[in-house]
Amino acid sequence: MTVKSSNPETIVLHAGHRRDEATKAVAVPIYQTTSYLFDDTDHASNLFALREPGNIYTRMMNPTTDVLERRLAALDGGAAALALASGQTASTFAILNVAQAGDNFVTSTDLYGGTWNLFANTLKQFGIEARFVDPADPQGFVRATDERTRAWYAETLPNPKLQVFPVREVGELAERAGVPLIVDNTAAPVLARPLQHGAHILVYSATKFLGGHGTSIGGAIVDGGTFDWERHATRFPLLTQPDPSYHGAVWTQAAKPLGPVAYVLRARVTLLRDIGAALSPFNAFQIIQGMETLALRMRVHSDNAAAVALFLSKQPKVERVIYPGLQSGEPRRRADALLKHGYGGLVGFELKGGADSGRRFIDSLQMFYHVANIGDARSLAIHPASTTHSQLSAEDQLATGVTPGYVRLSVGIEHIDDILADLTQALDAA
Numbered sequence: 001m002t003v004k005s006s007n008p009e010t011i012v013l014h015a016g017h018r019r020d021e022a023t024k025a026v027a028v029p030i031y032q033t034t035s036y037l038f039d040d041t042d043h044a045s046n047l048f049a050l051r052e053p054g055n056i057y058t059r060m061m062n063p064t065t066d067v068l069e070r071r072l073a074a075l076d077g078g079a080a081a082l083a084l085a086s087g088q089t090a091s092t093f094a095i096l097n098v099a100q101a102g103d104n105f106v107t108s109t110d111l112y113g114g115t116w117n118l119f120a121n122t123l124k125q126f127g128i129e130a131r132f133v134d135p136a137d138p139q140g141f142v143r144a145t146d147e148r149t150r151a152w153y154a155e156t157l158p159n160p161k162l163q164v165f166p167v168r169e170v171g172e173l174a175e176r177a178g179v180p181l182i183v184d185n186t187a188a189p190v191l192a193r194p195l196q197h198g199a200h201i202l203v204y205s206a207t208k209f210l211g212g213h214g215t216s217i218g219g220a221i222v223d224g225g226t227f228d229w230e231r232h233a234t235r236f237p238l239l240t241q242p243d244p245s246y247h248g249a250v251w252t253q254a255a256k257p258l259g260p261v262a263y264v265l266r267a268r269v270t271l272l273r274d275i276g277a278a279l280s281p282f283n284a285f286q287i288i289q290g291m292e293t294l295a296l297r298m299r300v301h302s303d304n305a306a307a308v309a310l311f312l313s314k315q316p317k318v319e320r321v322i323y324p325g326l327q328s329g330e331p332r333r334r335a336d337a338l339l340k341h342g343y344g345g346l347v348g349f350e351l352k353g354g355a356d357s358g359r360r361f362i363d364s365l366q367m368f369y370h371v372a373n374i375g376d377a378r379s380l381a382i383h384p385a386s387t388t389h390s391q392l393s394a395e396d397q398l399a400t401g402v403t404p405g406y407v408r409l410s411v412g413i414e415h416i417d418d419i420l421a422d423l424t425q426a427l428d429a430a
């Protein structure tokens with residue numbers, strides 16, 4: 001029996017697993033195995049030829065990871081998901097799955113620093129060009145697109161600017177241009193459901209809110225199943241032309257018996273097969289455990305962050321607070337259109353005293369952890385200019401919204417009184 005629900009609180013506990021078939025275990029077992037015994041040579045060759053579903057080797061699939069993938073796909077209303085070793089792997093695969101040397105993709109400038117580096121430098125080594133456009137103007141995506149453009153890319157709730165991406169507007173333009181819109185929803189799981197607003201594919205760092213306890217690096221791609229690859233076949237030869245690496249399989253054809261899952265199928269059986277950035281079953285288990293309380297945690301993260309933003313906005317040493325719920329005009333309209341259940345756990349602010357004051361503030365925190373992470377159940381803080389975004393030029397830092405005095409908080413689920421007390425004493429010292 002499977003529990004049917006469209007409510008995230010229920011999906012994160014029940015989707016993809018009722019009990020273990022072999023043992024009746026209720027908690028998802030950790031299948032810590034590399035390999036799976038074939039019944040006979042016919043069975044083995046059928047599995048390899050994708051004539052029947054089943055497990056071959058944990059680099060490509062694993063029963064523990066499978067539950068995580070089903071749960072994520074259900075949570076976002078997608079057709080299928082692929083769990084991967086990290087969020088960085090997820091964004092790399094999301095592009096490599098449709099683009100090859102000579103191709104390009106258009107991306108929002110509002111990106112995590114690591115994604116920026118990946119796109120601007122490492123993918124360039126592969127001959128794939130990232131074209132950066134300001135998301136304030138959705139038409140910028142259209143203007144930067146030509147016949148070699150294979151995707152558009154953005155983050156739902158990009159930090160540090162925390163200005164919500166116009167998913168519906170750009171999604172409609174993407175549909176018209178015949179290009180899939182890929183959205184990194186790392187900072188807003190449950191709160192935002194971009195596939196319902198016109199995004200075609202999601203990327204997650206599961207390291208953050210999904211796992212939620214700072215124990216495991218992981219990532220995922222969720223395929224909405226809504227992009228019509230065959231209609232735009234000349235733009236997507238990797239999915240619609242015979243693949244020489246898989247005895248001529250055409251992925252849009254091969255996926256037909258499984259549903260609209262050509263994108264995730266190809267990513268799994270070619271990119272994951274060849275590059276091997278697999279999530280370990282143990283980390284899949286940890287992320288599944290974290291996800292069981294995801295809906296609950298996102299609510300508390302959002303409530304606490306709202307209280308922190310209000311508190312900071314009244315502090316004389318604070319120059320400005322960056323938080324979707326305090327924005328006005330078009331940024332606020334975009335936030336309210338996408339974030340239906342809270343503005344998330346991230347709050348940025350600038351101290352009047354600039355970089356020196358920012359450093360003193362961070363060094364004085366007693367409960368907040370000074371770490372390069374977001375989305376932990378614990379409260380976290382960082383000074384992006386000297387850490388996460390330090391590999392970007394000063395100009396590129398400003399384009400992503402990092403000023404010298406900017407401090408980023410990932411507000412945890414501790415009692416709000418303790419969170420405000422720690423901020424108060426650190427501000428006194430700043």
Ligand code: PLP
Nearest residue numbers: 086087088112184186205207218
């Ligand atoms: N996307 C976003 C929005 C992130 O914040 C991060 C990491 O900070 C990543 C992707 C990369 O994820 P990972 O660290 O799991 O590789």
